[in-house]
Amino acid sequence: MDGNGRWATAHGYSRSAGHEAGLRAARNIVEAAVREGVGTLTLYAFSSDNWKRPGAEVTALMRLFRRALLGEAKRCLDNGVRLTILGRRDRLPSSLRHTVEQVEALTASGANMHLRVAVDYSARDAVLRAASALRGDSVSREAFGELVARVDNDRLPARDVDLVVRTGGEQRLSDFLLWECAYAELKFVSKMWPDFTADDLAEALADFRGRNRRFGLAPEQVAS
Numbered sequence: 001m002d003g004n005g006r007w008a009t010a011h012g013y014s015r016s017a018g019h020e021a022g023l024r025a026a027r028n029i030v031e032a033a034v035r036e037g038v039g040t041l042t043l044y045a046f047s048s049d050n051w052k053r054p055g056a057e058v059t060a061l062m063r064l065f066r067r068a069l070l071g072e073a074k075r076c077l078d079n080g081v082r083l084t085i086l087g088r089r090d091r092l093p094s095s096l097r098h099t100v101e102q103v104e105a106l107t108a109s110g111a112n113m114h115l116r117v118a119v120d121y122s123a124r125d126a127v128l129r130a131a132s133a134l135r136g137d138s139v140s141r142e143a144f145g146e147l148v149a150r151v152d153n154d155r156l157p158a159r160d161v162d163l164v165v166r167t168g169g170e171q172r173l174s175d176f177l178l179w180e181c182a183y184a185e186l187k188f189v190s191k192m193w194p195d196f197t198a199d200d201l202a203e204a205l206a207d208f209r210g211r212n213r214r215f216g217l218a219p220e221q222v223a224s
């Protein structure tokens with residue numbers, strides 16, 4: 001969800017107003033993703049490196065997350081969306097942690113789509129913590145993937161990412177789901193996140209459906 005700050009600056013608003021606009025875009029995209037039949041949607045809301053932002057912005061974001069979770073829980077329930085948080089929880093304000101637990105419990109039966117909001121998330125930290133849990137044992141890719149998911153309280157069995165859409169014109173992964181993105185298709189969009197619409201999501205999905213995914217095989221092997 002990149003570009004909230006630049007969108008705000010371009011419109012003469014505060015960065016907080018940009019994040020509010022980002023929340024409105026997120027609401028639209030979640031509903032559009034359900035309609036499109038997306039199985040799991042992960043929104044990258046706050047990376048572990050985002051703690052380094054100015055304290056006032058971090059505090060405002062933590063408040064926004066709590067308000068958003070409280071405000072969206074009923075909508076998720078109505079849309080059959082299971083909402084969970086991906087990332088470390090021990091550094092979140094306790095009020096937010098409590099809200100996360102409430103919303104996760106309330107929406108646990110949602111079967112139409114799994115919405116993961118990544119907060120205090122770092123893929124490299126997740127891989128490191130999973131590797132430490134191994135204590136020198138060697139395991140399969142699948143088993144390691146389960147460990148990576150488990151350290152962030154994610155659902156099991158773990159799944160690879162099919163498509164990453166990054167808004168805001170940047171073309172990098174920024175520590176997002178590095179293990180799970182081994183064969184992800186990447187789509188970079190110049191629009192700022194608050195301007196990203198259901199039509200943009202549909203276009204990204206159409207583009208994804210047209211990709212030729214080979215997973216290391218030769219083209220003729222894929223064709224057969």
Ligand code: FPP
Binds near residue numbers: 021044061068
């Ligand atoms: C990146 O834009 C966006 C964020 C750091 C926060 C995004 C959070 C929300 C939209 C709230 C969503 C909440 C829920 C619960 C779904 P940026 O600030 O890095 O923008 P910039 O690159 O233009 O500075």
